[in-house]
Amino acid sequence: MNCAIGFPRLQGWRKMMSEQRYKLHWITAVVETVKTLKDMIAPFVILVVANGFKGESTQPWFVQYWSLILFGILLVSTLVAGIVKWRRFDYWFEDQELRMVSGLFVRKKRYIPFDRIQSLDYTEGIFHRPFNLVKVKVETAGSASGKDAEAELTAITKDAAEQIEQEIQRAKRVQITGPIPRRYENEELLLHGDREITQETERSVRAVFSMTTGDLLMLATTSGGIGVILSGAVVFLSQIEEIIPFDWLFGELESFVRFGVFVIGILILLGFILVWLLSVAMTFLANYDFxxxxxxxxxxxxxxxxxxxxxxxxxxxxxxxxxxxxxxxxxxxxxxxxxxxxxxxxxxxxxxxxxxxxxxxxxxxxxxxxxxxxxxxxxxxxDARGKRFYYRFKLFLTLVLVAAASYFLFPYGLLSLLLLPFVWGLGLWQYKTxxxxxxxxxxxxxxxxxxxxxxxxxxxxxxxxxxxxxxxxxxxxxxxxxxxxxxxxxxxxxxxxxxxxxxxxxxxxxxxxxxxxxx
Structure with a gap:
């Protein structure tokens, strides 16, 4: 086959590729539903716990069970929204761009040139792994929200994700070497060239760093996750404080104190250990096989x-x-x-x-x-010229707090005096560093x-x-x-x-x- 015939065939293959559209996997509907419910579950639980699952028996049934009805409506609406995203989301490759269209009543289109794509980030959640799927986040230099990626494919196969990478590589190669030369007589030669690039990429992969078991355990045991868990518990308790029977609790506590402060201290310590172990487990699972x-x-x-x-x-x-x-x-x-x-x-x-x-x-x-x-x-x-600036202003602020605590919380507020040597020592440490x-x-x-x-x-x-x-x-x-x-x-x-x-x-x-x- 001569070049005059082969190149049009190549163009036909390119046209076929641009017209072929791809769908997300059906698990997208489940993932989107769970994601939305997870974002709403905390305020909903607080609402239900604070108001009860059932209202007064003298009211109509739909008023008695309004919280459960609301939950059912939210569940159905989020499931429908997930199904809509799955069914009405398409993506394809055309004119060296990743193109996406989504939406039921309002169709949104997004075109991302391959040369703007900085990276593809993959996530395999518990719903993805049984089906050999990944979530793909498309990162560009213009991702401006500070939170969200430029685009997100909620659930696609790993082969589909690899195909996106190959399309990006192909587009960048064309940008460097120029238009596809006529010596490509048919699509097989082009595909063979892509396979060579893929093999070359695989050969160029080199391991740089991996966390040892000791590193992972040290990271997990010294992480700050315990603060996140405790702050979340405090926020939750502050939201439901009205329904907590504090009078009964304090009465029970008063009788329990008779057993001794030591026992109470042991229980508090066990509580902190439990929270710390939960933090260790979360950090270990998140960074496993880093x-x-x-x-x-x-x-x-x-x-x-x-x-x-x-x-x-x-x-x-x-x-x-x-x-x-x-x-x-x-x-x-x-x-x-x-x-x-x-x-x-x-x-x-x-x-x-x-x-x-x-x-x-x-x-x-x-x-x-x-x-x-x-x-x-x-x-x-x-030199020592700026040494005093590392602690002077901090000591002044601390002294104001110490004075207020000592006056309003006397005599226990005097313990705040211990902050002064700590602040002074921290300033010296910062100066020497x-x-x-x-x-x-x-x-x-x-x-x-x-x-x-x-x-x-x-x-x-x-x-x-x-x-x-x-x-x-x-x-x-x-x-x-x-x-x-x-x-x-x-x-x-x-x-x-x-x-x-x-x-x-x-x-x-x-x-x-x-x-x-x-x-």
Whole structure:
């Protein structure tokens, strides 16, 4: 077959591909229904518990059971909405775009050019895994909501998800190499070329990092999930306090106190242990089998046991790298690594590259991923000129609180005096932690809130730099330097505070002049 005949056949194949439309899996209706009910279940439970399942018997039946009727209406309406989304959602590929149309009465169309797609993030929930399905989130540089992705395919097969990736690769290859040359005589040759690209991609996948069992247990046992659980319990109890028989409870408690304060303390301790174990289990399941792989120029992060997640981070969108060490984990030599990304929303903006690992294990893989960065410790420390600023204002505020507590809660309020040495010690700790390094093409900053942060960023990734001085700063000739880099739709702003003014001016001079002049 000659080229004059083969190329029209290729165009016909392309036309057939653009006309072929794809549906979501039927489990979409179930997933959407459960998702909506999950969002409404908390206020609904509070409403039912507070008002009861049944009203007064003298009222009509539909008034007595109004809460159950309302629940039935919500259940049916959410199920119908899920079925509508499943039946009325189509997607297809046309003119190097991912196109989607949805809606029953109002049809919404969304066209996303392949060259705007930054990544495809996959999630396998408990409804997806039995059917070998995934949820696909399409992330673009223009995802502007801060919460939602550009588009979401609730449930499609893994083969369909792979097909989307192949279409994106094909479009980007055409953008680089130009239009499809006439030497492709038929569609078989083109498909063979796609298979070669797929095989090359598979060969280029390289494991970078995986959490050991020890890392995972340390992460789970030291996570902050217990605070989330306790705050949720407090909110729930505050909503139903009217129906709790406090008089009866306090009466029972009064008689129970006779058994001794020790027994009550043991029960409270057991309650905290139970909440802590629940937090450990949640963190363990969420981060189970955490792995980071490098696929060409993308980082692929996978994690989860019950719900598997896959997040893709383009390396060229990473703006800075932060090593975070909280005090407790730092005692055992552990740290986490967080990336700020210019694209994506949610997890796509602040990404935990390594949730937790030994400090000496993370430098080597970081150096492989970001060869242009020097991950050495910052060498320039602050002199004593700005030392008092780290604790003086905090001590003043704390002293006001201590005075109020001591006056209104005397004598127990005097215990708040213990806050003063704690605040003073924290300020000194923050002062001793602060450091920086200015390299020709890189800036490294180290600072502490409670956790210690060491931030590494290339000069060409910095969006802006600010030097701030208040009245007291000017008197002592100190200043605060803040560096802004893009992180999703917001900015990440690491800062070294209360540094000597001449050192702050070095930052501005370094940022103002081109790198070549410094070399």
């Amino acid at each position: 792995k980071v792989k490098l696929e060409k120029d993308d980082l692929v992060i996978t994690r989860g046991l019950l719900e598997k997640k896959r997040v893709t981070v383009p390396l060229n969108r990473v703006q800075n790298v932060s090593i975070v060490e909280n005090p407790f984990r730092q005692l055992f030599g552990y740290a986490s690594v967080v990336l700020s990304s210019a694209g994506g929303v949610g997890e796509g903006a602040r990404i935990k590259l390594f949730p937790l690992a030994k400090r000496d294990r993370i430098i080597e893989p970081l150096q492989e991923l970001f060869p242009n960065l020097d991950f050495g410790e910052p060498t320039e420390v602050l 602060a450091a920086y390094s200015i390299l020709p093409k890189q800036l490294t900053m180290r600072f502490r809130s409670i956790s210690r942060h060491t931030v590494f960023m290339e000069k060409n990734r910095i969006q802006s730099m600010e030097v701030d001085q208040n009245y007291f700063h000017r008197r002592r000739k100190v200043a605060t330097v803040t560096v802004n880099v893009k992180s999703g739709m917001t900015v990440d702003a690491p800062a070294v505070r209360h540094m000597p003014q001449e050192q702050a001016e070095q930052f501005l001079l370094w940022y103002e002049y081109p790198t070549e002049s410094k070399e």
